[in-house]
Amino acid sequence: MKNFFLATYLAIKEVLRNRGRFLLVALVIALITVLVLFIAALGEGLSNANRQYVANLDAQLIVFLEKSDYSISASRLETNTAKSVRRVEGVADAGAIYTSNTQIVSLPEPLKISMLGAEAARPGMPPLLEGRYFRGGEAREAVMDMSVAQRTDLKIGDEIEIRSTQGTKDQFYTLKIVGLVGKQAYSFQPTIFVPASTWELMRPQSESDLNSDTPYPNIIAVKLQDPSQVAMMKLRLQDQVPNIEVADIETTINNIPGYTAQQGTVQTQGVFTLLIGILVIGGFFQIQILQKVPQIGVLKAIGASNGVVGLSAVIQIIIVTAIGVGIGAGLNYLFSLGLPPTIPLEFNGQRSLIAIALLLFIGPFGGMVSIIYAIRIEPLKALRLG
Amino acid sequence: MNSVALEVRDLVKTFSLDGTTINAVDGVSFQVKSGEFVALVGPSGSGKTTMLSIMAALLTPTSGQVLIDGQDLAKMNEKQRVRLRREKIGFTFQSNNLIPFLTARENVEFMLRLNGKLDRAGRVRSDELLARLGLMERLHSLPAQMSGGQQQRVAIARALIHNPAVVLADEPTASLDTERAFQVVETFAHLIHENDRAGIIVTHDLRMCQYVDRVLQMQDGKLVRVVEDKKEIMELAHGTLTH
Ligand SMILES: Nc1ncnc2c1ncn2[C@@H]1O[C@H](COP(=O)(O)OP(=O)(O)O)[C@@H](O)[C@H]1O
Ligand SMILES: [Mg+2]
Numbered sequence: 001m002k003n004f005f006l007a008t009y010l011a012i013k014e015v016l017r018n019r020g021r022f023l024l025v026a027l028v029i030a031l032i033t034v035l036v037l038f039i040a041a042l043g044e045g046l047s048n049a050n051r052q053y054v055a056n057l058d059a060q061l062i063v064f065l066e067k068s069d070y071s072i073s074a075s076r077l078e079t080n081t082a083k084s085v086r087r088v089e090g091v092a093d094a095g096a097i098y099t100s101n102t103q104i105v106s107l108p109e110p111l112k113i114s115m116l117g118a119e120a121a122r123p124g125m126p127p128l129l130e131g132r133y134f135r136g137g138e139a140r141e142a143v144m145d146m147s148v149a150q151r152t153d154l155k156i157g158d159e160i161e162i163r164s165t166q167g168t169k170d171q172f173y174t175l176k177i178v179g180l181v182g183k184q185a186y187s188f189q190p191t192i193f194v195p196a197s198t199w200e201l202m203r204p205q206s207e208s209d210l211n212s213d214t215p216y217p218n219i220i221a222v223k224l225q226d227p228s229q230v231a232m233m234k235l236r237l238q239d240q241v242p243n244i245e246v247a248d249i250e251t252t253i254n255n256i257p258g259y260t261a262q263q264g265t266v267q268t269q270g271v272f273t274l275l276i277g278i279l280v281i282g283g284f285f286q287i288q289i290l291q292k293v294p295q296i297g298v299l300k301a302i303g304a305s306n307g308v309v310g311l312s313a314v315i316q317i318i319i320v321t322a323i324g325v326g327i328g329a330g331l332n333y334l335f336s337l338g339l340p341p342t343i344p345l346e347f348n349g350q351r352s353l354i355a356i357a358l359l360l361f362i363g364p365f366g367g368m369v370s371i372i373y374a375i376r377i378e379p380l381k382a383l384r385l386g
Numbered sequence: 387m388n389s390v391a392l393e394v395r396d397l398v399k400t401f402s403l404d405g406t407t408i409n410a411v412d413g414v415s416f417q418v419k420s421g422e423f424v425a426l427v428g429p430s431g432s433g434k435t436t437m438l439s440i441m442a443a444l445l446t447p448t449s450g451q452v453l454i455d456g457q458d459l460a461k462m463n464e465k466q467r468v469r470l471r472r473e474k475i476g477f478t479f480q481s482n483n484l485i486p487f488l489t490a491r492e493n494v495e496f497m498l499r500l501n502g503k504l505d506r507a508g509r510v511r512s513d514e515l516l517a518r519l520g521l522m523e524r525l526h527s528l529p530a531q532m533s534g535g536q537q538q539r540v541a542i543a544r545a546l547i548h549n550p551a552v553v554l555a556d557e558p559t560a561s562l563d564t565e566r567a568f569q570v571v572e573t574f575a576h577l578i579h580e581n582d583r584a585g586i587i588v589t590h591d592l593r594m595c596q597y598v599d600r601v602l603q604m605q606d607g608k609l610v611r612v613v614e615d616k617k618e619i620m621e622l623a624h625g626t627l628t629h
Contacts, residue, residue: 383444
């Protein structure tokens with residue numbers, strides 16, 4: 001304990017009396033922090049934009065068409081599959097999900113969206129924040145997600161016009177917004193939800209698609225009575241319902257096109273930035289320790305133990321790193337306030353917290369060599385360097 | 387009669403360098419009593435710094451004994467030696483004496499802090515000692531803001547503040563002009579005598595000997611002459627001593 005107080009005393013005095021020098025390193029650490037947090041936020045933002053809807057599903061299993069390799073767009077299920085799934089013992093509920101991309105054109109700037117067909121109050125339809133669900137049948141009603149609301153000034157009660165290319169012609173449809181759900185980005189786009197029959201009518205389709213008028217759901221979201229029975233229920237569903245394959249939510253997310261590759265790239269960038277941070281901090285403290293050899297020699301010669309000298313170096317690095325990360329996180333917070341919603345950066349994710357934890361760790365890690373060096377300086381240096 | 391604070395018996399230190407062995411210290415014995423101020427003199431390379439390092443428990447001798455306050459350094463482990471250095475020894479070095487980010491007062495007080503003995507009385511004593519050394523106006527100055535002589539005086543205060551048995555000073559006047567050098571050594575001598583410490587000053591400048599009680603002269607690692615007579619010491623200091 002006495003050693004700890006002595007070490008803290010030395011560390012703090014040195015930082016205070018060399019404010020300029022230490023502030024400079026702290027600022028470098030702050031910039032690295034900004035960079036790392038931006039990358040973390042980008043990772044979080046991109047990942048959300050791609051998987052948010054699937055990750056939020058109130059379901060544990062997803063049913064795909066057999067041999068579709070868990071690709072949502074490649075999977076086309078028979079219309080009555082959802083009914084068969086619901087009859088399987090252990091299934092609490094199941095809802096068919098239909099996916100497509102369209103545009104809202106009744107805006108100053110057309111907005112590309114995901115138009116998802118879902119069944120009101122079934123898995124696949126997110127809980128309402130405001131308004132009501134669309135009615136069934138071919139009701140020309142839609143529920144928008146929060147990202148549509150944030151990027152436009154659309155409100156409940158507004159009418160929107162959708163453009164959809166069918167065969168060789170552009171068709172236009174009008175929908176009334178009746179409800180609002182939380183952020184449900186899918187495939188990097190904001191989302192509107194419509195009833196299945198409306199979806200079938202409005203979705204962009206090729207010439208051949210035009211001849212059939214039964215909606216084909218892409219996937220079915222399955223909510224289990226006992227969410228812990230995922231593995232067993234997956235097998236049971238595949239066994240009892242023909243022509244399907246079943247995946248859990250995580251597998252489904254990892255098979256969203258580009259998801260895994262993109263997250264890998266972002267993570268690599270983050271790791272490299274952290275490595276640069278380690279090198280910068282390591283380099284600074286190593287140079288500093290080399291300049292401090294006589295001073296550390298004197299400290300040891302007059303009776304300071306290796307423990308005090310080493311601990312003081314550690315405390316100093318932690319102080320400087322913490323100040324740097326603090327400044328960086330503060331700067332980041334200011335930046336995040338001024339960001340428009342279209343930029344896929346999310347600072348409140350778990351990733352930002354992990355990044356901050358890692359950043360606090362890189363100081364002592366980068367400074368390790370210099371700490372060992374400090375401990376090994378011989379007190380005789382006080383006399384011999386003269 | 388004052389007690390023996392430091393005793394050196396048949397001290398030998400050899401270095402091996404590129405196959406040749408150097409006898410840096412070669413069979414040196416002497417005692418220093420409390421209240422006694424001794425100069426260790428000799429030309430460059432005669433073994434003075436090596437002697438000092440061994441007496442300060444910074445270097446292990448090849449053979450021989452060092453006893454500080456009756457304790458044999460060879461019988462201590464490293465932890466005990468570190469403790470001995472901060473409790474029983476006071477140090478001044480040739481240069482880079484002070485902790486650069488601590489003020490004059492903080493440097494002196496640090497010695498008490500190290501020993502867990504920084505209380506109100508200690509603070510008062512530290513300021514008194516600095517005042518005694520003419521540094522009243524420099525209490526809050528950092529080493530870089532002080533002259534070489536002022537830094538040496540702060541170092542002397544630091545070497546004495548914790549009442550060590552032995553005070554060791556390596557070339558304290560090396561970076562000072564003559565007048566300041568005399569002042570520093572004179573004050574040093576006063577404080578050693580007043581506080582009843584055993585003081586050893588290493589110097590190659592014989593003129594500094596006029597303030598000491600005994601001169602130990604080294605040559606090639608050996609103690610070649612001991613001058614104890616006050617008259618002879620003065621002659622040595624003025625360069626008029628023959629034989
Ligand atoms: N670490 C060492 N390794 C090899 N030789 C050394 C070492 N330290 C001192 N010496 C040698 O020991 C002798 C005495 O050196 P030193 O004690 O520094 O003398 P002084 O302080 O009187 O100038 C010199 O010849 C020096 O070269
Ligand atoms: Mg020397």
